[in-house]
Amino acid sequence: MNQVRLSDHAYAGIVEIINDQDLEVGARLPSEAALAERFGVSRAIVREALVRLASDGITEARRGAGSFVKSRPSQRLAAFMPATELPATLGSYEVRFVLEAEAARLAATRRSALEMAHVEEGMEMLRIALLSSEPAHAEDMELHRRIAEATGNPAFLIAFDALHADVDKIMRAGVDISRSRPPEVIATMLREHQQIVAAIRAQDSEGAALAMRWHLWEGRRRLMP
Amino acid sequence: MNQVRLSDHAYAGIVEIINDQDLEVGARLPSEAALAERFGVSRAIVREALVRLASDGITEARRGAGSFVKSRPSQRLAAFMPATELPATLGSYEVRFVLEAEAARLAATRRSALEMAHVEEGMEMLRIALLSSEPAHAEDMELHRRIAEATGNPAFLIAFDALHADVDKIMRAGVDISRSRPPEVIATMLREHQQIVAAIRAQDSEGAALAMRWHLWEGRRRLMP
DNA sequence: GCGTATAAGCTGTCTAACAGATTTTCGGGA
DNA sequence: TCCCGAAAATCTGTTAGACAGCTTATACGC
Numbered sequence: 001m002n003q004v005r006l007s008d009h010a011y012a013g014i015v016e017i018i019n020d021q022d023l024e025v026g027a028r029l030p031s032e033a034a035l036a037e038r039f040g041v042s043r044a045i046v047r048e049a050l051v052r053l054a055s056d057g058i059t060e061a062r063r064g065a066g067s068f069v070k071s072r073p074s075q076r077l078a079a080f081m082p083a084t085e086l087p088a089t090l091g092s093y094e095v096r097f098v099l100e101a102e103a104a105r106l107a108a109t110r111r112s113a114l115e116m117a118h119v120e121e122g123m124e125m126l127r128i129a130l131l132s133s134e135p136a137h138a139e140d141m142e143l144h145r146r147i148a149e150a151t152g153n154p155a156f157l158i159a160f161d162a163l164h165a166d167v168d169k170i171m172r173a174g175v176d177i178s179r180s181r182p183p184e185v186i187a188t189m190l191r192e193h194q195q196i197v198a199a200i201r202a203q204d205s206e207g208a209a210l211a212m213r214w215h216l217w218e219g220r221r222r223l224m225p
Numbered sequence: 226m227n228q229v230r231l232s233d234h235a236y237a238g239i240v241e242i243i244n245d246q247d248l249e250v251g252a253r254l255p256s257e258a259a260l261a262e263r264f265g266v267s268r269a270i271v272r273e274a275l276v277r278l279a280s281d282g283i284t285e286a287r288r289g290a291g292s293f294v295k296s297r298p299s300q301r302l303a304a305f306m307p308a309t310e311l312p313a314t315l316g317s318y319e320v321r322f323v324l325e326a327e328a329a330r331l332a333a334t335r336r337s338a339l340e341m342a343h344v345e346e347g348m349e350m351l352r353i354a355l356l357s358s359e360p361a362h363a364e365d366m367e368l369h370r371r372i373a374e375a376t377g378n379p380a381f382l383i384a385f386d387a388l389h390a391d392v393d394k395i396m397r398a399g400v401d402i403s404r405s406r407p408p409e410v411i412a413t414m415l416r417e418h419q420q421i422v423a424a425i426r427a428q429d430s431e432g433a434a435l436a437m438r439w440h441l442w443e444g445r446r447r448l449m450p
Numbered sequence: 451g452c453g454t455a456t457a458a459g460c461t462g463t464c465t466a467a468c469a470g471a472t473t474t475t476c477g478g479g480a
Numbered sequence: 481t482c483c484c485g486a487a488a489a490t491c492t493g494t495t496a497g498a499c500a501g502c503t504t505a506t507a508c509g510c
Contacts, residue, residue: 031459044493044494045494062461064504066459066460099323101323153319156319159320163383269465287471287472288493289490290472
């Protein structure tokens with residue numbers, strides 16, 4: 001079989017550092033030499049791990065300055081949920097993962113000013129609904145729909161609508177959507193959505209896709225802990 | 226800005242080698258030392274490039290033996306069509322790319338024996354239809370549908386059906402699906418589908434996803450060169 | 451207090467080397 | 481001739497040390 005390489009440990013170790021020390025986006029990682037000493041390996045091994053982390057969009061190396069955290073969500077996604085092995089849980093989330101992440105990515109690339117305004121408006125509606133502690137499921141869906149719309153590709157809306165019509169049916173039968181949530185959960189949900197919208201606004205396609213994946217991942221976890 | 230690193234050249238050079246020399250899946254690449262000499266860089270640089278290629282699923286390193294080609298399609302996909310920048314063409318293909326690639330991936334992971342037989346049967350029907358030079362659009366769709374079914378997740382079927390109902394509508398209006406194709410195109414289409422099915426049979430999730438992406442990419446090109 | 455020059459730190463890259471795994475080669479025996 | 485096993489060649493995984501060039505921090509002079 002494929003033996004474990006040292007750089008695998010280094011990769012996992014660096015992810016662990018970012019998570020445990022709660023390094024935010026833009027924060028600097030320890031230097032390659034420091035990481036090498038900490039893990040008890042050579043600098044070459046740390047470099048290989050960093051190359052893979054950069055390739056995965058988690059870190060970014062700046063020559064002469066250091067390596068920096070590029071996106072928080074992806075670290076945890078990479079650590080707990082490699083894209084190749086989605087856990088078999090709520091089926092619709094598996095589809096939403098790929099469908100809406102791609103929609104966010106394309107929305108970031110192609111959104112017109114009008115579509116952006118449409119998304120921002122949806123965000124504002126969701127914000128108001130969440131902050132007034134109403135059940136904001138409809139506003140949530142509406143924002144997601146507007147993001148799909150911002151791709152400019154009607155095929156996304158077709159798939160989206162078909163899927164969510166079904167999700168609604170399941171949810172109304174099973175999970176209680178309209179249950180009230182503690183304030184910190186509301187704040188988190190708000191922040192997650194804001195990150196997605198901000199990435200689309202900034203035309204950061206990779207960031208938008210990651211933020212969407214992260215949001216859906218957390219959303220699934222909130223539904224089924 | 227972000228300067229170009231030598232390993233970028235090495236990465237591109239290795240992809241070029243695989244494409245130009247038409248190395249098949251399983252073929253061995255030149256040794257790290259040989260590649261280093263060819264590109265005029267150190268072995269460390271070649272290693273970084275190989276780590277990234279392996280991370281991208283293109284090559285695979287076997288300790289003591291060498292680096293081997295893991296998937297041909299991805300090389301070309303990586304070279305011509307980075308996942309982050311899908312060209313804005315036929316809208317439905319953008320959705321099919323992510324949706325069906327993920328379906329193929331999950332089908333490879335989870336397919337039961339029954340579902341696998343179902344997929345094989347669909348493949349056989351498509352094979353017969355293609356070889357008798359009939360317009361095999363219906364059989365093509367049926368095979369894709371059975372792959373989505375093999376995920377065991379009904380949500381994929383819901384999105385799939387909604388999408389393809391629409392695609393059919395568009396296609397019947399515009400492109401002539403039933404036009405006859407030259408024999409070499411038929412052989413290619415057959416091979417593409419067989420690769421997908423073979424990967425699912427072998428439970429090679431990454432290979433299945435890549436084969437599906439490759440197939441859709443080529444399919445789109447056949448429709449709109 | 452502020453600006454600048456120097457120092458320190460960091461990444462990118464190279465060379466040289468060795469352990470351990472794998473493949474190839476080669477010779478001897480049936 | 482064919483097969484088997486041992487030795488040799490080859491290759492990856494990994495380490496150490498070194499240096500250029502870029503970036504950030506420090507300290508000094510005004």
